[in-house]
Amino acid sequence: MPHANPQSIATQTKAAIYLEGWGMPAEEVLALARTLQALLPSLDWHAGDAPVPGALTLFLVDAGNLAGDTRGAVWNTFGPVEAMRQAREAGVAAVAVCRGGIGRLPLNRVGVWVATAAEDWAQKLQSLVRALAALQWEPRRGYQDVAAWRGLAGLTQANLLAVTASSESAADFAGLLRQACSTSLLRPAALSVAGVPRAIVDRTLVEAGMQDTELAAVAPMTLDGVLRVDALLGFPWPLPDQAA
Numbered sequence: 001m002p003h004a005n006p007q008s009i010a011t012q013t014k015a016a017i018y019l020e021g022w023g024m025p026a027e028e029v030l031a032l033a034r035t036l037q038a039l040l041p042s043l044d045w046h047a048g049d050a051p052v053p054g055a056l057t058l059f060l061v062d063a064g065n066l067a068g069d070t071r072g073a074v075w076n077t078f079g080p081v082e083a084m085r086q087a088r089e090a091g092v093a094a095v096a097v098c099r100g101g102i103g104r105l106p107l108n109r110v111g112v113w114v115a116t117a118a119e120d121w122a123q124k125l126q127s128l129v130r131a132l133a134a135l136q137w138e139p140r141r142g143y144q145d146v147a148a149w150r151g152l153a154g155l156t157q158a159n160l161l162a163v164t165a166s167s168e169s170a171a172d173f174a175g176l177l178r179q180a181c182s183t184s185l186l187r188p189a190a191l192s193v194a195g196v197p198r199a200i201v202d203r204t205l206v207e208a209g210m211q212d213t214e215l216a217a218v219a220p221m222t223l224d225g226v227l228r229v230d231a232l233l234g235f236p237w238p239l240p241d242q243a244a
Helices: 026-039 063-067 074-089 121-136 150-156 173-181 198-207
Strands: 015-022 043-047 056-062 094-099 112-116 160-167 190-194 215-219 229-236
Touching: 015 026, 015 074, 015 121, 026 043, 026 121, 056 063, 056 074, 056 121, 063 074, 063 094, 074 094, 094 121, 121 150, 121 160, 121 190, 121 215, 121 229, 150 215, 160 173, 173 198, 173 229, 190 198, 198 215
Parallel strands: 015 043, 015 056, 056 094, 094 112, 112 160, 190 215
Antiparallel strands: 160 229, 190 229
């Protein structure tokens, strides 16, 4: 049921999201942008042309298609890695979403790489964007400043391997956190969650021994105002020359 608070989606200018595919047909990426525009119309989804200034760029990486079944075309996987590096150097907010085995990509990469086994890109990207939008939440203004995506700067300058998690209820946020953390032996270095009151998140992090998480953003409601939980957890991913 939609939330009545207008702060959930009230923005002076629509926040823009640009989709760029790697290992995907251009027509598929364009169709995905149109689908997401219908599913989450409070945002401006686009693909194909150059991104509008200030847009959040999502690099959609099908690692299996890029590397091939036998990994014989592994050099193709350097494309999105270089694209992420260029985005960072240009100061562009960008996140890579990798389907088909992130282990196929070069180890030496920068930025936030979200691993997913989901076949449904639309569902995955909606959850991811709602979690990222929590970094833009401000108690008095809600999501009114989401269009600038300035709150993502700290996250996108980090080197992280990330996962997303969603739930229809905030009551079991602790269980959701345990499930998301089960994919890594490391504690998360970053957490962005929408749809859970700050007090519940803080208490859960203390109980889990994660109260020292460097980057933790919390929004009590989701971008579209629907009662659900969307979370992004980022785990440290040092460059090879930093791992000694």
